[in-house]
Amino acid sequence: xxxxxxxxxxxxxxxxxxxxxxxxxxxxxxxxxxxxxxxxxxxxxxxxxxxxxxxxxxxxxxxxxxxxxxxxxxxxxxxxxxxxxxxxxxxxxxxxxxxxxxxxxxxxxxxxx
Amino acid sequence: xxxxxxxxxxxxxxxxxxxxxxxxxxxxxxxxxxxxxxxxxxxxxxxxxxxxxxxxxxxxxxxxxxxxxxxxxxxxxxxxxxxxxxxxxxxxxxxxxxxxxxxxxxxxxxxxxxx
Numbered sequence: 001x002x003x004x005x006x007x008x009x010x011x012x013x014x015x016x017x018x019x020x021x022x023x024x025x026x027x028x029x030x031x032x033x034x035x036x037x038x039x040x041x042x043x044x045x046x047x048x049x050x051x052x053x054x055x056x057x058x059x060x061x062x063x064x065x066x067x068x069x070x071x072x073x074x075x076x077x078x079x080x081x082x083x084x085x086x087x088x089x090x091x092x093x094x095x096x097x098x099x100x101x102x103x104x105x106x107x108x109x110x111x112x113x
Numbered sequence: 114x115x116x117x118x119x120x121x122x123x124x125x126x127x128x129x130x131x132x133x134x135x136x137x138x139x140x141x142x143x144x145x146x147x148x149x150x151x152x153x154x155x156x157x158x159x160x161x162x163x164x165x166x167x168x169x170x171x172x173x174x175x176x177x178x179x180x181x182x183x184x185x186x187x188x189x190x191x192x193x194x195x196x197x198x199x200x201x202x203x204x205x206x207x208x209x210x211x212x213x214x215x216x217x218x219x220x221x222x223x224x225x226x227x228x
Binding site for chain 2: 096104
């Protein structure tokens with residue numbers, strides 16, 4: 001079955017630290033990839049997405065992600081986190097040709113001021 | 114635009130009761146979907162619709178029904194609530210699903226507690 005793995009369930013960082021959240025998927029074909037974020041008390045919203053072209057994509061609020069096809073990975077990065085980045089982050093995959101999005105289990109990030 | 118709206122925000126049910134979670138969007142989106150969010154399990158797809166009159170099952174459809182009579186509305190029905198259906202339910206919509214590249218817009222969620 002197709003699945004998305006986020007290995008870091010809880011991450012605690014100090015402000016200005018660098019962030020990398022892992023995302024791996026199991027699907028051998030073409031995929032569309034997403035990172036969504038859920039700030040406390042807010043709706044889920046899109047951070048960034050990748051479907052073709054440059055495998056390094058930039059999103060909102062200084063986030064970026066790199067698609068490595070050989071590793072089936074789409075890791076999220078930010079060079080310097082802020083307290084306001086405290087949120088839950090979800091990786092999602094749409095296997096091309098399907099009408100479904102598969103979400104990972106999420107990573108709760110807490111940034112200490 | 115109001116975006117994606119969901120009602121109610123919170124609901125308590127007794128085992129065996131039925132209810133409908135409402136979802137509406139005013140963006141003329143073709144694709145709508147329902148997810149449940151449980152601790153440690155992320156978001157799991159319950160049902161989805163690619164347009165009015167067209168619905169299909171997702172990963173965890175048992176115990177839930179949907180219909181899509183209009184583009185705007187996509188209600189989720191719990192036929193006979195069970196404690197295992199205690200969860201937070203999110204509705205989402207996107208312009209289309211044909212290429213799978215569209216951003217999904219999420220509603221605020223409905224917290225459901227089944228006793």
